[in-house]
Amino acid sequence: MNPAQQTVNRLRGCAVGALSASTGIAAHGMAGGAVPGTSSLLMMVAACAVLGGTIGTTLRRPAGWFTTLALLGIGQLIAHLSSTTLADASAHGHHGVAAVTPTMAAVHLGATVVGAVAIRVGEAAIPALLTAIVAALRPVLDPPTSKAPRLDRLFPVPDARRSIRAVAALDTRGPPLMVR
Template identity: 40%
Template sequence: MYPARRASTAPLRGSAVGALVGALAIAAHGVGGGEVPDSATLTLLLVTCGGVGAMTTYLPTRFHGRLGLVASLGLGQLAAHYALTLTDHPHSAGPALPMFAAHALATAICALLIASAERIFESLVHVWHLVVRGEPQSISTPTHSHVSSHHANPVDALLRASISRRGPPVRV
């Protein structure tokens, strides 16, 4: 059995999920009263976010829907939160209800942003391939319909002839 083919936007999705998980974890950590993370904590967070992004990139195509994206972001935020609580700093391991609500709202917004970016990315890649390949595209010539000089209404013909197509005077 052959492995499932990845979507063309899978690297974009994985990179965005990894970056947003890290950014949201640091922001929520600061809002939750945590101190500025030291270098060991940031290293652990970076490894965690990189792992979440890589796992999201290599998810099978059937999990690339909105629910899969929300699950990746949510589980990534949970992993990042626990990565921040593994080091010595005054912060509880369990998130409070307001922090949980903020994470849920941020997850939904980020999922919408990533899904929109994927749609735009697919369109841009399609156009880019057309431009780079340089394949000649067929150009359809417009068909000119013959306009009869015989008008059923002479007033209509008089009004058409009286409309000036001349522009304003040009300064000399």
């Protein structure tokens, strides 16, 4: 796979996971639900992170509009279900897991469409943005070497290998005598 496409796929996975969690909470709140409890939030963030990681590593080709919408829809469903699975009565407010109001569904659907548009626009801009960042950082991180003086040419150092001699070969001691 093309490394640039692999980077875009991983960033798409990150975006789907992050948008699923954040828009899931926002859509839930805008539709009249209360903010979920800490355990529900942790469950939702973990589930959306797993979804984003899976998307980032398994997709092998560019995703189209339908695929992006489907992935975000699955992310919204996971966010909604994971925020309600722990049965926090205070977190889900006026309805249970099975009772999804039309307002709740409309806000989740709107968040899915807005997130899909943001991801598709971002995917088009990512290669240009990363190229600009690399072009800006390359002179700073990789300075030209031809302008830097080499210290070994300025200060000649004699080769120390020629002055080292084997001293052990000049020793006259022999092996111990055998006692009879």
